[in-house]
Amino acid sequence: MRFDVLTIFPEIFDVVLGSSIIGRAQQSGLITVNAINIRDFSKDKHKKTDDYPFGGGTGMVMMPQPIFDAYKSITENLDYKPYFIYMSPQGTKLDQKHVERLSKLEHIIILCGHYEGVDERVIENLVDEEISIGDYVLTGGELPAMVLIDAVSRAIPGVLSNEDSYSDETFKDGLLEYPQYTRPADYMGLKVPDVLLSGHHANINRWRRQQSLKRTRQKRPDLFEKLELSEEDMKLLEEE
Numbered sequence: 259m260r261f262d263v264l265t266i267f268p269e270i271f272d273v274v275l276g277s278s279i280i281g282r283a284q285q286s287g288l289i290t291v292n293a294i295n296i297r298d299f300s301k302d303k304h305k306k307t308d309d310y311p312f313g314g315g316t317g318m319v320m321m322p323q324p325i326f327d328a329y330k331s332i333t334e335n336l337d338y339k340p341y342f343i344y345m346s347p348q349g350t351k352l353d354q355k356h357v358e359r360l361s362k363l364e365h366i367i368i369l370c371g372h373y374e375g376v377d378e379r380v381i382e383n384l385v386d387e388e389i390s391i392g393d394y395v396l397t398g399g400e401l402p403a404m405v406l407i408d409a410v411s412r413a414i415p416g417v418l419s420n421e422d423s424y425s426d427e428t429f430k431d432g433l434l435e436y437p438q439y440t441r442p443a444d445y446m447g448l449k450v451p452d453v454l455l456s457g458h459h460a461n462i463n464r465w466r467r468q469q470s471l472k473r474t475r476q477k478r479p480d481l482f483e484k485l486e487l488s489e490e491d492m493k494l495l496e497e498e
């Protein structure tokens with residue numbers, strides 16, 4: 259998967275996406291992240307990338323020319339159109355299903371806005387989809403772009419060392435993940451549930467399913483309502 263990020267702060271991406279699992283995925287060639295400086299494409303003598311909004315009002319708007327030219331520099335030698343995403347509080351709110359759909363793509367361009375956002379002609383003519391990371395407004399699209407890249411990358415086969423950790427986790431099958439414990443089994447009198455120490459895999463799986471169901475009902479009733487429960491699930495929920 260190749261990500262090309264159009265930004266006026268390319269340096270921000272190095273530390274976060276160069277570390278840990280996403281850093282390793284880049285080193286192993288499973289993903290490539292190129293942060294492209296929109297400013298490099300500005301034709302203004304001061305390398306300006308924003309200007310006043312027509313019609314008045316506060317704030318600045320990112321100009322179309324540097325963004326169109328940055329886009330052209332990526333696509334001019336390609337025989338396909340990469341999927342173009344604009345990170346925006348006005349977009350579709352990101353969730354795990356959406357992340358999984360995006361993880362099947364091969365090439366994504368992500369545009370990070372600033373100030374009052376980008377000139378509407380960019381959105382109308384280049385953007386395939388606007389994506390929001392939540393109903394709040396941030397100062398720029400870089401953090402949202404990193405959230406998107408992180409979430410999409412870990413859904414790509416091979417990026418996580420253990421595929422099982424992905425298949426069990428929160429939001430898979432619409433459930434929250436069960437509680438996790440590590441050593442010691444007794445920490446200052448705080449004990450790990452006996453079943454996890456039993457070595458009985460069927461009982462452990464049953465307990466984990468029950469915990470997932472119960473905590474989804476308790477913490478995320480909105481997700482719980484959408485579940486299609488089996489008879490076994492109903493039984494697990496009734497047990498203490």
Ligand SMILES: C[S@@+](CC[C@H](N)C(=O)[O-])C[C@H]1O[C@@H](n2cnc3c(N)ncnc32)[C@H](O)[C@@H]1O
Pocket residue numbers: 344345346347348369370371372373374375376389390391392393394395396397398399400402
């Ligand atoms: C201050 S915001 C612009 C908000 C815009 N004036 C509006 O009211 O819709 C600047 C940039 O931050 C990014 N951004 C802010 N909040 C975001 C969110 N919740 N999800 C994704 N991107 C966001 C976008 O790229 C946006 O262009």
